[in-house]
Amino acid sequence: MMKKGILALGLLMLVTSCSEYQKLLKSDDTAKKYATAEELYTQGKEEKSNKKLRKSIRILEQIEPQFRGKPQGQRLSYMLADAHYQLGDYFVSPFEFERFQQLYANSEKTEEASFKEAASYYYRTPPYNLDQTDTKKAMEELQEYLNKYPQGEYADxxxxxxxxxxxxxxxxAFEIARQYHKTEFYKAAIASFTNFIADYPGTPFREEAFYYRFDSAYKLATNSVAFLMEERLKEAKTYYEAYKKYYPEGERMEEMNASLEDINSRLQNF
Structure with a gap:
């Protein structure tokens, strides 16, 4: 009986709370709306309550335009942007943070807003095998933050x-090139790996790129008609030498040496 009473009381409080919230949304009491929005935002952030953050956003969207340009407007604009950020609304938060920076360029929150704008793009980037437009945009925004705040709180x-x-x-880029190799489009593979090596000199995939470029050239040559084979075998040898120059003790060296022996043997026929 006591448990039922507690449950009934809880439901009554919930209904009353929802009713009060709906009344507040329809009211013209901006002071109360401001205080409630701030309380819901603070509690939502501390408690990681999406429900409270969403409630806060509904009020903030109502009153933020009324305070724009006023002292309270700065706080409201930041809370609106950050509430979306805390919810993971990363398609909305960057625009809200950008607007905050435009409206309140001298705010002490400007650096944080700049970082969170960039981070919003970062968090919405897709896996590597999908379109990377958002990834490039995120990198631009992160670099912009680093340019503005090289010693900033969020620089690391x-x-x-x-x-x-x-x-x-x-x-x-590496997987696109490797797919050409896998599907036996060896000319495209050679070009793609050559571009990859030039575009990404510090990549951890560099050794593999040198190997696959050689292997693509080797397989292209050995599957060529006679009048093209000599030139292509010699080209494959240059890619072998390039790998050996940078990775003389590389993991692929033994395999490539075997291929080189075959190349040299074939070249004796010309």
């Missing part, structure tokens, strides 16, 4: 994020 985090996204772009 922004640098780590940018490096991670760079690796994602590298992985995308």
């Amino acid at each position: 985090q922004a640098s780590d994020m940018a490096a991670e996204l760079q690796r994602k772009l590298e992985k995308k």
